[in-house]
Amino acid sequence: MNPSENADDSRPGVSRRSVLGGGAAVAVAVPLLVTGAGAEAAPVAEVASADLVPIKVEVNGKPVSVRVDPRTTLLDTLREELELTGTKKGCDRGQCGACTVHVDGRRVLSCLTLAATVDEREVTTIEGLARGDRLHPMQQAFIERDGLQCGFCTPGQIMSAVGMVHEGHANSDDEIRERMSGNICRCSCYPFIVDAIRDAQKVMR
Amino acid sequence: MRPFDYTAAQSVSQALAGGGAGTAYLAGGTTLVDLMKLEVMTPRQVVDINRLPLRGVSADRDGLHVGALERMSDVAGHPLVTGGYPVLAQALLRSASPQLRNMASIGGNLLQRVRCGYFRDTSTGCNKRRPGSGCPAVDGENRGHAILGTSDSCVATHPSDLAVALVALDARVRLVGRGGTRDVRLADFYLLPGDTPEREHDLRPGELVTRVTVPALAWATRSAYLKIRDRQSYEFALASAAVALDLRGGVVRDVRVAVGGVGTRPWRLPAVEEALRGRAARPEVFEAAAALAVEAARPLTHNGFKTTLLRRTIVRALTNLVG
Numbered sequence: 001m002n003p004s005e006n007a008d009d010s011r012p013g014v015s016r017r018s019v020l021g022g023g024a025a026v027a028v029a030v031p032l033l034v035t036g037a038g039a040e041a042a043p044v045a046e047v048a049s050a051d052l053v054p055i056k057v058e059v060n061g062k063p064v065s066v067r068v069d070p071r072t073t074l075l076d077t078l079r080e081e082l083e084l085t086g087t088k089k090g091c092d093r094g095q096c097g098a099c100t101v102h103v104d105g106r107r108v109l110s111c112l113t114l115a116a117t118v119d120e121r122e123v124t125t126i127e128g129l130a131r132g133d134r135l136h137p138m139q140q141a142f143i144e145r146d147g148l149q150c151g152f153c154t155p156g157q158i159m160s161a162v163g164m165v166h167e168g169h170a171n172s173d174d175e176i177r178e179r180m181s182g183n184i185c186r187c188s189c190y191p192f193i194v195d196a197i198r199d200a201q202k203v204m205r
Numbered sequence: 206m207r208p209f210d211y212t213a214a215q216s217v218s219q220a221l222a223g224g225g226a227g228t229a230y231l232a233g234g235t236t237l238v239d240l241m242k243l244e245v246m247t248p249r250q251v252v253d254i255n256r257l258p259l260r261g262v263s264a265d266r267d268g269l270h271v272g273a274l275e276r277m278s279d280v281a282g283h284p285l286v287t288g289g290y291p292v293l294a295q296a297l298l299r300s301a302s303p304q305l306r307n308m309a310s311i312g313g314n315l316l317q318r319v320r321c322g323y324f325r326d327t328s329t330g331c332n333k334r335r336p337g338s339g340c341p342a343v344d345g346e347n348r349g350h351a352i353l354g355t356s357d358s359c360v361a362t363h364p365s366d367l368a369v370a371l372v373a374l375d376a377r378v379r380l381v382g383r384g385g386t387r388d389v390r391l392a393d394f395y396l397l398p399g400d401t402p403e404r405e406h407d408l409r410p411g412e413l414v415t416r417v418t419v420p421a422l423a424w425a426t427r428s429a430y431l432k433i434r435d436r437q438s439y440e441f442a443l444a445s446a447a448v449a450l451d452l453r454g455g456v457v458r459d460v461r462v463a464v465g466g467v468g469t470r471p472w473r474l475p476a477v478e479e480a481l482r483g484r485a486a487r488p489e490v491f492e493a494a495a496a497l498a499v500e501a502a503r504p505l506t507h508n509g510f511k512t513t514l515l516r517r518t519i520v521r522a523l524t525n526l527v528g
Contacts, residue, residue: 053211070211070251073238094239097304106307112238113308116211117231117253164303167278181438182302 060128107163224411273312359402442466
């Protein structure tokens with residue numbers, strides 16, 4: 001199990017995490033190629049020759065400088081390097097939406113984004129949505145409408161929903177469903193997710 | 206993922222200097238990063254082209270110009286596109302998911318690789334991925350595969366919706382290489398698999414797609430993209446039709462029909478168009494014309510339903526346009 005996952009599990013106060021921790025650990029049990037670890041983990045001999053790429057990124061308003069293996073995704077950099085584990089690794093193939101973050105204000109999939117390509121860009125993750133203790137209206141609406149069960153897809157759902165509202169295409173339930181189709185919910189909480197987004201977009205306007 | 210050297214090009218000439226065999230250009234990454242993870246694509250060098258000035262949507266007497274690095278979502282929402290070429294906007298909006306459309310470039314969309322499960326699985330043979338290793342899809346799981354343009358070597362369906370709409374509109378792509386610049390009709394750009402399915406298009410090593418041009422077509426305001434799939438959203442086509450109609454007094458003066466989800470490349474249907482020109486825009490005319498679409502179809506074990514589905518898709522797309 002990855003050390004940062006263990007640390008995450010020990011955080012107090014959120015009962016779902018103890019259940020979720022196991023699932024998250026399984027999800028990251030596939031070989032991870034992150035800065036430093038990449039050289040030992042990868043099966044191919046010439047790995048060591050790959051040069052690390054220095055990047056400067058603003059993550060949730062804070063400037064960050066890291067050196068990344070060119071193969072490292074933004075998702076793995078966020079989770080393993082910057083310890084921002086709110087962004088989830090679901091399929092890791094661009095099919096489920098759990099890893100959705102904003103880059104320069106646009107919702108994108110961090111699992112298909114190489115970290116090297118976000119040099120000098122702004123990244124917002126689920127950890128960057130709240131203002132201090134005040135939740136973002138979308139977060140609040142997901143709680144009030146119970147728009148989650150296991151919660152694994154929820155950070156991606158919320159980041160995607162906020163992006164959609166900013167795009168100006170959350171004007172009907174049909175439009176919400178169509179424009180949220182990139183976020184899969186294994187618990188099938190879709191009706192409550194639509195309810196939450198409908199509520200939140202009124203507040204966000 | 207196999208190791209590679211990464212560079213970010215600052216200009217087209219810098220990108221071209223780094224291009225060639227063994228090098229992959231990286232734009233949105235939605236195909237490339239996915240296939241590098243699967244080790245289906247194993248470039249030794251990756252050149253990030255996102256900083257190149259290949260942006261912009263504009264129109265002039267020659268038609269509509271779209272920079273190759275424009276993102277799908279931006280083009281789908283551009284007033285010149287939604288107003289003048291609804292078929293393009295609809296094809297884009299029915300592709301992928303919002304996040305992928307925010308990432309994927311127009312050039313990358315046109316160069317995306319097939320979704321055949323055998324192509325994506327390095328533990329199986331695939332003539333496209335490893336020439337000469339066979340095509341398990343011919344006798345295997347082939348429900349989503351092509352019925353038009355197939356060969357014994359490859360039956361994979363071309364996955365792009367946008368390309369179908371662009372082929373219907375007779376679009377051209379501009380290709381820039383160290384040897385110069387050339388414009389190629391998109392319909393000619395894509396190659397049939399034949400015995401060489403590893404060659405998918407007429408892009409030479411190191412060349413870049415820099416822009417797409419759609420010739421001006423006033424009556425493309427009456428155009429649409431109909432996509433039929435297993436799910437209503439976020440799914441590739443089982444059958445699709447890009448149609449444009451020049452209708453005068455209930456008569457088809459001119460028409461464009463191209464289809465997707467059924468061909469090894471985006472499939473223009475000149476015989477169907479010819480059967481419609483000068484005829485009354487009526488259901489029996491549409492049905493007779495659509496039947497010509499599948500005359501050369503070669504169904505496989507699991508995709509025989511596509512011949513009927515394709516005819517009906519064309520008929521419905523045309524009928525919707527008459528409205």
